[in-house]
Amino acid sequence: MNLTGMQIFKYLPGAKKAEGTNCKQCGCPTCMAYALKLAKKQANIEQCPHIPQELKEKFAQSSKIQQHEIKLSETLITGGENVMYRHDKTFVNRTVIAIALDSDDKDFDKKLEQISHYEIERIGEKFKVDAVYLTGSNIENAAQKIESAGIAVISKISPYKIVSAADFESLEKASMQALEQGEKDIILELEYKKNQLKNIVQELTFIRRAAIIKRHEPLTYPVMVKLPSDMDIFQLSAAASILLCRYANIIVLPVFDRALLSTIFTLRQNIYTNPQKPLQVEAKVYEFNEPDKNAPILLTTNFALTYFAVAGELESLPFGSYLVVTPSDGMSVLTAWSADKFTAELVARSVKNFGLAQKVDTRKIIIPGLLAHMKDELQEAMPEWQIITGTIEACQIPEFLKQG
Amino acid sequence: MNKSDIHFAIKEKIRETKLVNLKIGGVSARSFMEENENNAQPLIAIEIPYILDNTYPEVLKEQWDCLTQEQMLTKADKSNADIISIKFNLTEENIDNNIEKIKDFLKNKVSKLTKPFILRGANNDPVDLKLLPILAEFAPKECIISFAQESTYEQIVPAAAKYNHILVLRSPIDINLAKELNILSIDKGMQPDRILIDPDMGGLGYGLDYGYSIIEKIRQAAFDGDTMLNMPIIAFIGEESYRAKEAKSDTFCEQWGDYKERAAMWEISGASAMISAGADIVVLWNPTSVEAMQKVLKGEKS
Ligand code: B12
Ligand code: SF4
Numbered sequence: 001m002n003l004t005g006m007q008i009f010k011y012l013p014g015a016k017k018a019e020g021t022n023c024k025q026c027g028c029p030t031c032m033a034y035a036l037k038l039a040k041k042q043a044n045i046e047q048c049p050h051i052p053q054e055l056k057e058k059f060a061q062s063s064k065i066q067q068h069e070i071k072l073s074e075t076l077i078t079g080g081e082n083v084m085y086r087h088d089k090t091f092v093n094r095t096v097i098a099i100a101l102d103s104d105d106k107d108f109d110k111k112l113e114q115i116s117h118y119e120i121e122r123i124g125e126k127f128k129v130d131a132v133y134l135t136g137s138n139i140e141n142a143a144q145k146i147e148s149a150g151i152a153v154i155s156k157i158s159p160y161k162i163v164s165a166a167d168f169e170s171l172e173k174a175s176m177q178a179l180e181q182g183e184k185d186i187i188l189e190l191e192y193k194k195n196q197l198k199n200i201v202q203e204l205t206f207i208r209r210a211a212i213i214k215r216h217e218p219l220t221y222p223v224m225v226k227l228p229s230d231m232d233i234f235q236l237s238a239a240a241s242i243l244l245c246r247y248a249n250i251i252v253l254p255v256f257d258r259a260l261l262s263t264i265f266t267l268r269q270n271i272y273t274n275p276q277k278p279l280q281v282e283a284k285v286y287e288f289n290e291p292d293k294n295a296p297i298l299l300t301t302n303f304a305l306t307y308f309a310v311a312g313e314l315e316s317l318p319f320g321s322y323l324v325v326t327p328s329d330g331m332s333v334l335t336a337w338s339a340d341k342f343t344a345e346l347v348a349r350s351v352k353n354f355g356l357a358q359k360v361d362t363r364k365i366i367i368p369g370l371l372a373h374m375k376d377e378l379q380e381a382m383p384e385w386q387i388i389t390g391t392i393e394a395c396q397i398p399e400f401l402k403q404g
Numbered sequence: 405m406n407k408s409d410i411h412f413a414i415k416e417k418i419r420e421t422k423l424v425n426l427k428i429g430g431v432s433a434r435s436f437m438e439e440n441e442n443n444a445q446p447l448i449a450i451e452i453p454y455i456l457d458n459t460y461p462e463v464l465k466e467q468w469d470c471l472t473q474e475q476m477l478t479k480a481d482k483s484n485a486d487i488i489s490i491k492f493n494l495t496e497e498n499i500d501n502n503i504e505k506i507k508d509f510l511k512n513k514v515s516k517l518t519k520p521f522i523l524r525g526a527n528n529d530p531v532d533l534k535l536l537p538i539l540a541e542f543a544p545k546e547c548i549i550s551f552a553q554e555s556t557y558e559q560i561v562p563a564a565a566k567y568n569h570i571l572v573l574r575s576p577i578d579i580n581l582a583k584e585l586n587i588l589s590i591d592k593g594m595q596p597d598r599i600l601i602d603p604d605m606g607g608l609g610y611g612l613d614y615g616y617s618i619i620e621k622i623r624q625a626a627f628d629g630d631t632m633l634n635m636p637i638i639a640f641i642g643e644e645s646y647r648a649k650e651a652k653s654d655t656f657c658e659q660w661g662d663y664k665e666r667a668a669m670w671e672i673s674g675a676s677a678m679i680s681a682g683a684d685i686v687v688l689w690n691p692t693s694v695e696a697m698q699k700v701l702k703g704e705k706s
Contacts, residue, residue: 259661
């Protein structure tokens with residue numbers, strides 16, 4: 001954590017009414033004003049001649065980086081985390097998901113093609129394999145192919161130094177040596193060896209604490225863990241999920257498996273969502289597959305998850321449809337309803353403001369099945385529309401609409 | 405740097421309770437850590453429905469490879485899960501006709517289980533108000549009763565307390581509501597050491613992040629000394645996982661991968677996140693997930 005204005009002020013003469021109080025030598029009208037500027041990094045610690053040694057040390061400590069950011073490619077950054085828990089602020093740079101490939105593998109080209117073609121979309125975001133962890137004797141040639149497919153390469157010829165060790169102490173030592181040799185960009189590789197997952201999580205947790213809480217330079221670099229090839233894909237999904245939550249910056253998977261990747265990318269999307277800002281979409285009327293004036297109309301909230309669950313179904317239909325998305329502070333259907341962000345009055349007002357009646361001839365609106373209990377209330381608030389209760393789950397919508 | 409400089413200091417450990425011979429909770433550090441004296445393995449429960457109907461995902465029926473609920477029960481008892489959970493998925497329409505059958509089921513089937521068990525209601529207040537007191541009274545031995553919430557605890561707490569069961573208290577993803585419900589239930593006669601907190605999380609991809617952070621916050625408050633929040637935490641992640649289309653539908657494009665694989669992984673990943681956050685028990689639906697989780701947690705190779 002950086003020092004706050006108040007924490008700095010406590011050490012200044014002004015706080016103790018000591019000699020120098022508000023003497024203005026720092027260029028600020030008061031000690032308090034200087035403290036606030038210092039906290040915002042708009043002033044320099046040398047400007048005040050009365051700063052006690054203790055504050056100087058604290059300040060030096062708090063200005064150190066918690067975790068360095070390392071560029072794995074032009075567009076891919078790892079590291080840069082600054083909290084232990086996502087709820088303290090948010091996690092920053094998403095865990096890099098890499099796949100191990102041997103440049104001497106006779107199926108190299110085929111495997112690379114699979115990897116580079118993999119792409120999924122979830123809640124409006126596209127996910128691809130971020131990087132390849134490259135080994136073997138033909139690295140330069142192979143690296144070029146991978147990079148031209150738009151995927152980062154992690155290998156011993158990468159422009160950063162990879163230091164490897166199997167535990168906290170040895171990794172710290174190895175990193176210290178690299179720093180002494182003048183290395184600036186470092187990746188810490190925590191070797192899995194014959195360790196249990198539990199031991200790996202323990203070491204990762206200590207390393208992250210040393211970085212975030214103590215800003216202990218040798219451990220303030222991103223940490224990479226390569227999962228062993230003797231785990232089956234289900235165990236890999238558990239291990240990768242735990243490492244994603246518990247402090248690996250880069251996870252290298254020993255195999256390419258689509259189900260595994262889709263699952264891990266979804267977890268990563270969850271864990272790296274900023275807890276202060278739920279993902280939301282614009283409140284308006286969305287159109288799917290060029291609806292005509294008689295196309296069905298559905299209603300939902302503006303929580304991104306909710307919207308995309310419904311939109312995905314409507315897109316897949318062979319006919320057009322409308323989706324009315326109400327402003328509901330990015331809350332799911334029932335959450336919005338419980339928090340009074342989805343009231344009959346609000347829905348009626350949105351439908352009116354969106355000018356829906358002018359767009360269509362239909363006068364039927366399908367509401368989420370979870371809001372069946374709101375039907376009468378909505379009907380009363382919007383007498384010109386017929387309210388129809390839809391299905392509980394979005395994936396049942398196509399069946400429901402096909403049956404008319 | 406010495407690891408002792410970055411030691412995780414706690415004021416209070418998590419309450420420990422016993423279910424027959426199984427130790428629940430009692431931990432004094434974050435999951436997987438061993439820095440304070442007392443740490444336990446998180447527990448894995450396997451859940452089956454009381455009535456196997458067509459709302460139960462097809463992909464799971466295949467995984468179980470069982471035709472009846474009775475076969476599922478036998479298979480669950482032989483699995484490597486630590487606990488068996490039975491979800492009494494009854495409705496307001498069929499509850500009254502089933503009461504005697506349920507008593508019979510408890511007496512003749514549940515009593516034969518070798519593993520400790522959870523008896524879980526339907527998550528429907530009128531049903532649970534009738535059902536849970538019966539489950540508490542006729543359970544063949546001490547068990548976990550699940551769950552009471554704000555609208556039902558007044559009736560359910562006395563029943564669970566009378567027969568010395570462990571009771572799950574569910575509150576909607578809010579640390580203050582969780583604490584309040586604990587306090588209210590203790591006032592009603594619940595032993596603080598016989599409570600499990602269920603923060604009611606969403607599954608992977610469907611609000612998991614909220615539940616994840618609430619578990620972390622509850623854990624932190626407990627270690628900081630809040631004795632009204634230091635109960636073990638249980639997460640019914642199986643049920644939540646299989647609400648998601650990704651976990652049960654084969655209509656996704658090829659890039660999403662084999663759907664049977666994904667069906668297990670979706671649950672495994674959610675369970676792994678819950679355990680990472682601090683859950684002491686995760687309740688799963690898919691036997692493949694149970695096996696994989698146990699192997700990873702116990703460090704066995706495939
Ligand atoms: C995550 C979550 C939260 C998050 C917010 C998430 C968000 N951005 O909305 C937080 C923690 C903030 C939260 C808060 C609260 N929550 Co909340 N929350 C949940 C949880 C776990 C998941 C919700 C979710 O994200 N679902 C996923 C989305 C995609 O689902 P959905 O919007 O319903 O959409 C699906 C369907 O409805 C359908 N669908 C959607 N639109 C349409 C349209 C049509 C036409 C059709 C046919 C279908 C359809 O498709 C989707 C996929 O199938 C649920 C419990 C649960 N497991 O479901 C409780 C839940 C919704 N919350 C609840 C409550 C009570 C609250 C609070 C009031 C608690 C409190 N007192 O603090 C607050 C209210 C908010 C506030 N005041 O700030 C209750 C609601 C009770 C009820 N029956 O109404 C629930 C059900 C939990 C419970 N069992 O008690 N919550
Ligand atoms: S120079 Fe130092 S002591 Fe003088 S006003 Fe500025 S902060 Fe206060």
